[in-house]
Amino acid sequence: MCGIVGAVSKGNKNVLEYILTGLKRLEYRGYDSSGVCMLSGDDFTTVRAVGKIKELEHKLHDTHLSSHIGIGHTRWATHGKVSEKNAHPHIVGNIALVHNGIIENYSELKDELIKKGREFQSETDTEIIAHLLDMEYQKGKDELKAILNTIKKLHGMFSLGILFKNCPNTLFAVKCGTPLVAGKSSDTSFIASDVYPLVEYAETYAFLEDYEIARIEPNDIIVYNVKGKKVEKVFNPLNITGEELSKGGYKYYMEKEIHEQPQVIVNTIQDRISASRDEIIFDDLPLSKEQLRQIKRICIVGCGTAWHAGLLGKYYIEKYARIPVEVDVASEYRYRDPVTSKDVLTIMISQSGETADTLAAGREAKKKGSFLMCICNKPNSTMNRESNYTVFTQAGPEIGVAATKSFTSQVSVLLLFALYLGDVVGKLDKKELKNILEELVKIPFQIENVLKLSDLISETASKYLKFRTFLFIGRGVHYPIALEGALKLKEITYLHAEGYASGELKHGPIALVDNDLVLIAVCPKDDLYEKSLSNIEEVSARGGSIIAIGTEGDKRLEKISDVFIPLPVVNKDLMPILEVVPIQVLALNVAVKKGTDVDKPRNLAKSVTVE
Numbered sequence: 001m002c003g004i005v006g007a008v009s010k011g012n013k014n015v016l017e018y019i020l021t022g023l024k025r026l027e028y029r030g031y032d033s034s035g036v037c038m039l040s041g042d043d044f045t046t047v048r049a050v051g052k053i054k055e056l057e058h059k060l061h062d063t064h065l066s067s068h069i070g071i072g073h074t075r076w077a078t079h080g081k082v083s084e085k086n087a088h089p090h091i092v093g094n095i096a097l098v099h100n101g102i103i104e105n106y107s108e109l110k111d112e113l114i115k116k117g118r119e120f121q122s123e124t125d126t127e128i129i130a131h132l133l134d135m136e137y138q139k140g141k142d143e144l145k146a147i148l149n150t151i152k153k154l155h156g157m158f159s160l161g162i163l164f165k166n167c168p169n170t171l172f173a174v175k176c177g178t179p180l181v182a183g184k185s186s187d188t189s190f191i192a193s194d195v196y197p198l199v200e201y202a203e204t205y206a207f208l209e210d211y212e213i214a215r216i217e218p219n220d221i222i223v224y225n226v227k228g229k230k231v232e233k234v235f236n237p238l239n240i241t242g243e244e245l246s247k248g249g250y251k252y253y254m255e256k257e258i259h260e261q262p263q264v265i266v267n268t269i270q271d272r273i274s275a276s277r278d279e280i281i282f283d284d285l286p287l288s289k290e291q292l293r294q295i296k297r298i299c300i301v302g303c304g305t306a307w308h309a310g311l312l313g314k315y316y317i318e319k320y321a322r323i324p325v326e327v328d329v330a331s332e333y334r335y336r337d338p339v340t341s342k343d344v345l346t347i348m349i350s351q352s353g354e355t356a357d358t359l360a361a362g363r364e365a366k367k368k369g370s371f372l373m374c375i376c377n378k379p380n381s382t383m384n385r386e387s388n389y390t391v392f393t394q395a396g397p398e399i400g401v402a403a404t405k406s407f408t409s410q411v412s413v414l415l416l417f418a419l420y421l422g423d424v425v426g427k428l429d430k431k432e433l434k435n436i437l438e439e440l441v442k443i444p445f446q447i448e449n450v451l452k453l454s455d456l457i458s459e460t461a462s463k464y465l466k467f468r469t470f471l472f473i474g475r476g477v478h479y480p481i482a483l484e485g486a487l488k489l490k491e492i493t494y495l496h497a498e499g500y501a502s503g504e505l506k507h508g509p510i511a512l513v514d515n516d517l518v519l520i521a522v523c524p525k526d527d528l529y530e531k532s533l534s535n536i537e538e539v540s541a542r543g544g545s546i547i548a549i550g551t552e553g554d555k556r557l558e559k560i561s562d563v564f565i566p567l568p569v570v571n572k573d574l575m576p577i578l579e580v581v582p583i584q585v586l587a588l589n590v591a592v593k594k595g596t597d598v599d600k601p602r603n604l605a606k607s608v609t610v611e
């Protein structure tokens with residue numbers, strides 16, 4: 001959730017610019033406060049600010065702070081309110097420290113430290129690490145030993161960046177649970193919570209593994225394990241371009257990411273479909289076709305948008321492969337002592353590959369013998385490393401907190417995987433396979449067409465800006481899109497939105513309907529169309545306004561709607577990929593018109609690496 005950066009350079013090169021750029025690139029992770037600490041001469045200079053990184057920049061403006069070594073942090077509060085005092089870095093004695101994660105035994109440790117006479121400046125769990133480290137360091141002035149002894153006392157998740165006053169040319173880093181990457185250029189070494197800060201600064205990078213400690217010097221990075229033994233690290237070339245990180249001419253990352261969806265789907269599916277469009281390629285899957293035929297059940301876990309993608313995965317897999325699928329919110333799965341075994345395939349879905357609950361759910365399944373697969377967007381993420389098999393969505397960096405292109409790419413992978421399973425277990429007719437693949441490869445063009453509806457959607461956003469409640473409904477494959485629509489709208493506009501299966505309307509939510517309610521109905525022409533149409537009429541009759549997302553040319557739906565958003569005719573199972581696009585654009589437009597922070601909505605973080 002929080003983001004950490006640090007750098008140490010040769011000679012007099014000032015690393016503050018890297019630290020600030022890095023913090024801005026990590027701001028999507030958490031952004032309620034931030035801070036930097038630079039070591040110059042034999043003293044620390046620390047500047048902290050509440051609010052976004054630009055507040056920190058303002059404060060730094062007149063300080064002329066400059067040093068060849070420093071650390072920085074962007075915070076998403078867990079322990080202690082949002083305040084300057086709780087912002088990192090935390091300084092205790094000879095130590096300055098930034099932390100990403102949660103220390104679970106912090107209150108016991110804090111009590112012990114208070115008994116030993118330690119006084120605390122903040123309400124954070126992080127400050128106890130700084131105290132413990134300071135105490136250990138005082139014993140022998142051995143930095144590595146002090147770190148090793150300190151981390152043995154900590155339970156929980158912690159990536160750390162550490163400065164010691166006595167080490168003007170060395171930065172230390174620790175990784176446990178939350179991600180940390182180290183990078184090198186010819187004269188500077190870096191750390192960061194993910195690779196984005198390193199782009200255009202570092203030439204090579206390596207992710208640290210749990211319980212690894214790095215001694216970071218301008219010309220060298222030495223990594224140790226928890227026993228203090230050196231570990232060989234391979235540093236790979238960093239080949240993400242700055243262009244990939246920028247907004248590419250759009251005003252918001254979310255806007256750019258919505259428009260990238262056609263290309264992202266091409267990138268995600270192209271190597272998995274044969275040129276003749278009659279075969280799906282999962283030749284990297286380390287399970288033989290015979291082993292796949294032995295699978296009795298599939299369990300999908302994820303959070304938020306990824307969970308919605310999982311719900312679609314259930315429809316697809318059960319339809320095409322006739323294998324029973326359960327889909328669970330990862331935070332529920334992990335604690336309910338799930339029944340699983342080696343004939344169950346567990347699939348984690350995650351954009352970041354770092355979401356704490358999804359990871360814990362996957363670990364639980366793997367521990368109980370299930371084969372663990374992961375659909376994720378980040379190579380080298382923890383989920384990627386811990387899974388038996390990863391399918392990468394090729395969405396590229398997704399910076400906007402609201403997931404957009406990661407969702408459509410996850411859905412594309414799930415559909416392909418369902419078709420592949422259907423083919424392997426012999427439940428899917430070759431002709432049907434070919435038909436749907438022929439249509440899938442055309443979907444990127446259809447998304448382009450849907451994006452042309454932006455003006456209609458912008459007008460719709462203006463029209464309903466002041467309404468009180470937004471109810472999204474859908475049936476079958478359209479139901480997860482109703483859930484996703486409500487999530488998208490509420491997370492970036494702060495409006496009250498709910499997603500329901502259309503059939504559930506009469507079981508409660510219809511009581512909400514009045515002149516202040518907008519119903520957003522996902523209702524294309526399919527086998528359940530008539531039923532959904534009746535639901536819409538019931539809401540309309542009670543004074544609700546109707547925005548209908550349907551099939552182009554559908555005059556009946558158009559007639560009963562206040563706004564009709566027409567989508568091209570495609571295979572029913574591909575409709576969700578198109579339906580979600582106008583919903584994303586609607587949420588974006590409402591947010592822009594309301595003036596909320598589209599890319600960094602309040603209280604949220606892009607990567608939820610703590611519970």
Ligand code: AGP
Pocket residue numbers: 303304305306349350351352353354355358401402403404488491606607608
């Ligand atoms: C969606 O817009 C969210 N911001 C959120 O629900 C997200 O999908 C969820 O936190 C899961 O993240 P992940 O895909 O990185 O695991």
